[in-house]
Amino acid sequence: MRLQLLPLSLLLKSLPDAVHSELLSRLFNHLLKGQYIADQLHELDGKRLAIAIGDTHTELVFTIRDGRLARAPGKAWDVRIKGRLEEFWLLATRSEDPDTLFFARRLNIEGETETGLYVKNLLDGMDFDWRAHVQAVAGPRLAPFILRAVERLQLDRRVQAVIAH
Template sequence: MLPDPLTLWLRAVPDRAHTAVLAAIFTHLLRGQPLRARLAELAGKRVRLEITDGGSVLDFEITPVGLRAAAGAEPHVRIRGRVEDFLALALRREDPDTLFFNRRLSLEGETEAGLHVKNLLDALEYDLEAHVRDVLGGAPARLALGLLRATPLARRLSGVSGVPRARS
């Protein structure tokens, strides 16, 4: 069986590049989110994601505003699993408890920090409107949100948390 394109990409691109890009994306996406305020509780903790089928090891340090790459530093918490299970977690297709309970993802390291990370993942609900307001501010945010509400995509996603409801 051939590996999927994402697994091939993970194998072809150095882990440092993955880590830097994912840290920047995650930190940006946290703007305007309530979860961001809770990161200070874990600031300085290092988390390692080990993607078993992609052969990747991604090391992050939690900061008060997001993540930064922490290549080579010994992690406080390790989360190990297959790329499809990390995607299910990231896209909220499955809740963290199910993935950890069914041993599709494993969590090792400092018990308190690991539990805290898992609880943050469990509490993650993305608020797109809050993100747009934080990033753009004022009138540009109102304009962008108005345009988003007018798109057919907004009508299809109107039941999803944080997606602005389309006006009929």
């Protein structure tokens, strides 16, 4: 495991899965504001998705309702993605192509085939549009000022560089 993942690994091992599921569902829902992928989640309404991180013995279960992620009680799932923390980190940071992670079996999908393929394709096509996110979060009156300030300070290049890595 990469040294920089050690604090995250310890955190995942020390708190109950329900706490992580709750925190991550709130974070994901915030990050999804203004993103194309958010509109695609409606196709998964009512589905339960699990993320199983083998090396931390963590299993996070979410349900999708009205295009939003929520912590799901219990351990039942329709689709589960399994792997090590490092693979999930590579997926989340886009440091590795999702297809590569899945085809090399570094990440595995179990459960409903059609739902699993839909989720994998969503992950594969995921690109974070930070400008759309700022517009969705800040609203039509404040967003233009924020975007102009970011561009004036040339922070947009830095933001794009972080997202690209």
